[in-house]
Amino acid sequence: MDGLLMCTKTLSLLLCICLLVISGCQESEQTAPPQQAPLAQPVVQPNLTSKIYTCEACPVVRLDTTMPVQVQAGTEFGYTIQVTNLTDEVVTNVIVTDVSASNFQPVRSNPPHVIDQNKIKWIFPEIGPRQTVQIDGVGMASAGGEVVNYIDVTYTAPVRLRTISLQPKIVITKSAPAEISACAPILYIFKVENIGTGPANNLRMYDTLPQGLTTSDGNSSIDITIGSLPAGKSRTYSVALTAARTGTYVNNVVAIADGEVTAESGEVITIVRKPVLQITNTGPETDYVNMETTYNISVTNTGDWPAIDTVIENILPQGMRFVRSQGGNLTDNRVLWKVARLNPGETVNTSVTLSAAALGTIQNTVTASAVCADTVTAIASTEIKGAPGILFEVGDTTDPVRLDNATTYRIVVTNQGSVPVTNIVIKATLDTAMNLVSNVGATKGQVAENGIITFEPLTWLAPRTQAIWEVTVKSINEGDIRFETEMTADQLTSPVMETESTHFFK
Missing domain, CATH: 2.60.40.10 (Immunoglobulins)
Incomplete structure (x- = not known):
């Protein structure tokens, strides 16, 4: 048969007083007459029977049995059957069959037997290599005479068709x-x-x-x-x-x-x-020429990753002069701040102070950038205005003065500011003891009967320039004589008053 060699051998063994040995596929038996013993003392040496089952290319099974030489009818006696696998392979479906004599009655056995159509059977699913299984039976002769049981064994010896299943994991x-x-x-x-x-x-x-x-x-x-x-x-x-x-x-x-x-x-x-930068840049909405204008700069990392190598840059607007900064460095026309690491939620604050040289609107632009962060920009606009800085000065050229001599009062208006001063009007009031000698200056003066000299308006006085008027007088009285002046202009909300005291003597 494909994949399976079945070797089945059946032998009837005569359980008697002889020893039967069969080897190969041939059978040889040796029988010795049983020794006679007095009936009162039966011989207890059992009959022994052994047989080897072989066939070509098949495993070999040996069957050994023992039974008493004489037994008493109606009395239980024991017997043994051994089945031995003589090979290194497993034999399967091993069935030991006992065809008993008519006067033999099985009582019990270990392992238990089964009765199949007047045959006593012991069934073994398999017998391992070199393994022996033993059946211990108990029987009884139901009548006198010779008790002959025929025992055989059948088995299968499968040929193993073997492979190894490989399983990747x-x-x-x-x-x-x-x-x-x-x-x-x-x-x-x-x-x-x-x-x-x-x-x-x-x-x-x-x-x-x-x-x-x-x-x-x-x-x-x-x-x-x-x-x-x-x-x-x-x-x-x-x-x-x-x-x-x-x-x-x-x-x-x-x-x-x-x-x-x-x-x-x-x-x-x-x-x-990612780091996310947020920047603010705040400064005054208005300021004046040549004044210090300060811009406060704040940069915050609102992201969830550190801002590495953050750079804050303030490019100086045209017309602005660098004055100072808080921790920044001036390079060419730029002020730079560098922050090695700005962690999430952290803020850096700084400032820069500039000064405008001209009028106009200044756009101060500040940017912030960092590794992996988008550049952000903030612009602060400041309107730079001019302011009039009017200096009004009055002084006499000679003091004290003899009554026969004259003194001159010098009136000087200086525009120290950054825008022109317009419509400057000078008025001078003479003391009642004074006699006017002359008046000259940037504009022509008119003398009223009450002793007030009013100079025509000076329509324009440029920044960093002066206008001068001079009034020369004599006094008819000794003592401390006062010369009073008044100045008005479009840029002034109220008149500016100056009084000069001169001492006259004989």
Whole structure:
């Protein structure tokens, strides 16, 4: 038979006072007459029978039996049957059959027997290599005379058709940074291991990336053909990814191979973070020429990743002069501040002081930038105005003065400001003891009867210039004589008064 050699041999053994031995495929028997013993003392040496079952290319089984030489009718007696597998292979379906004499009655046995159509049977599913099984039976002769039992054994000896089934088992792991800057590549590392007993053929690894992640060539998935992976081997792959935005990315990777072999990694979570700069730049809405104008600058990292190498830059507006800064350095026409690390939530505050040389609206622009952070800009507008700075001075050229001599009062108006002064009007009031000698100056003066000299308006006095008027007088009285002056202009809200005292003597 294909795949199975069946060797079955049946032998009837005569349980008597002889010993039967059969070897090979031939049978040889030796029988010795039983020794006679007095009836009062029966011989207790049992009859022994042994037979070996063989066939070509088959396992061999030996059958050994023992039974008393004489027994008393109606009295129980014991007997044994041994079945031995003489080979290194398993024999199966072993059945020992006892065809008993009509005057033999089985009582019990170990292992238990079964009765099948007047046959006593013991069934063994298998007997291992070199293994012996023993049947201990108890029977009884129901009548006098010779008790003859015929015992045989049948078995099968299958030929093993053997192979080894190889089973690949794939384990795949995936690792990635738990958190990373949005400007850095995200490195996925995949490790594929075959911990099974056979190769994994046509092995492929597939990773569908979460929305927002792409490979360096713009793909939204990773598909790697590994091929055959022998048992006990592993391979490692790395793929660099780019995140389109900040946030949390979660996914896993799947490996498949022939034979419906699959493996899936656990979920890998990567949080992409980014520094976000916020800047403010505040200064006065209005200021004046040649005055110090200070701008306060504040930069805050409102993101969730440190801002590295933050640079704050203030380019000097045209017409503005650098005065000083808080911790900044002036390079050409720029003021620079550098912050090595600005952690999330931290703020750096600084200031710069400038001075305007001309009128107009100044746009002071400040920018902040850092690694991986978008550049931010803040503009502060300041209207630079001019201010009239009017200096009004009155003084006499001679003091004290003899009554016969004259003194001159010098009236000087200086525009110290940055815008012109317009419509300057000078009035001089003479003391009643004074006699007017002359008046000259930037504009012509008119003398009234009450002794008040009014000079015509000076329509324009440019910044950093002067206007001068002179009034010469004599006194008719001794003593402290007063010369009073008054100035008005468009830029003044009220007149400016000056009084000069002169001492006259004889």
